[in-house]
Amino acid sequence: MSASRLSLRNKASKILANLKQQYPHAKCSLHFKNPFQLLIATILSAQCTDQRVNRVTETLFRKYSTPQAFAGADLKQLEQDIRSTGFYKNKARSIQSCSRELVDSHAGKVPPVLEEMIKLRGVGRKTANVVLGVAFGKDAVVVDTHVGRLSSRLGLTSEKDPVKIEFELMEIFPKKDWTRIAHLFIDHGRAVCKAPTPKCEICKLTTLCDYYRTHMRVHRGGIPPPRRGYPVAVPARGFMPRAGGGEAERSRPLTHLKNRKEDSFEARC
Numbered sequence: 001m002s003a004s005r006l007s008l009r010n011k012a013s014k015i016l017a018n019l020k021q022q023y024p025h026a027k028c029s030l031h032f033k034n035p036f037q038l039l040i041a042t043i044l045s046a047q048c049t050d051q052r053v054n055r056v057t058e059t060l061f062r063k064y065s066t067p068q069a070f071a072g073a074d075l076k077q078l079e080q081d082i083r084s085t086g087f088y089k090n091k092a093r094s095i096q097s098c099s100r101e102l103v104d105s106h107a108g109k110v111p112p113v114l115e116e117m118i119k120l121r122g123v124g125r126k127t128a129n130v131v132l133g134v135a136f137g138k139d140a141v142v143v144d145t146h147v148g149r150l151s152s153r154l155g156l157t158s159e160k161d162p163v164k165i166e167f168e169l170m171e172i173f174p175k176k177d178w179t180r181i182a183h184l185f186i187d188h189g190r191a192v193c194k195a196p197t198p199k200c201e202i203c204k205l206t207t208l209c210d211y212y213r214t215h216m217r218v219h220r221g222g223i224p225p226p227r228r229g230y231p232v233a234v235p236a237r238g239f240m241p242r243a244g245g246g247e248a249e250r251s252r253p254l255t256h257l258k259n260r261k262e263d264s265f266e267a268r269c
């Protein structure tokens, strides 16, 4: 194993231990009673909060309790039933087509295999990995917007494509923790490492974070005043000002930070 891979693994292990301590109860916040319900809830969660999805599915799963019920539903009515989750026309079509495929080809059961699941309409790797990891208890890395953003900021990957990030995270985290990584990253992403502006000033990962090291400027004479869209932070323990950070460094324009694309991960089903 290369030295850089080894040091990434060490770093990943420290991040994991830190996050486990901070979020000991991290878990999937979608409500479900079986893999099929989780599949539907995850499709609905694209571009929507889990809380809203839970409110919608509470009624939805009482009305349509099986794949057969979704398969035979009136599409216009189904659209209205899920309307508040956004993109309801596409989501309704995906849910109905996916339910019909399950009924026709899988005896109404969600197949516990990634390759089979991603053949279903509206089901991408993210959704399939959520169902595999959470409902079937398999080892699966979910890369959503939070996981992509944190992996990038922490310096665990330089990739932007969620599938490539998934494979990189599988390389550096132990298999038994693959499913948990997403829950931990999502909780930290929601509470602290927010998009577009992370709350570095209250973060406990500063000593392990590339974004913090790169963007946090410490000048002779103290911390510069906060700028719009710029992380406000205190220096990490042991963090030293960069050599040569004089007046020229202070006056360097920050326009290159304004249009950062790091948070542009598409929320994909």
Ligand code: SF4
Binding pocket: 153, 154, 192, 193, 194, 198, 199, 200, 203, 204, 205, 206, 209, 210, 211, 212, 231
């Ligand atoms: S230090 Fe800042 S950028 Fe790094 S993980 Fe914490 S909040 Fe995110």
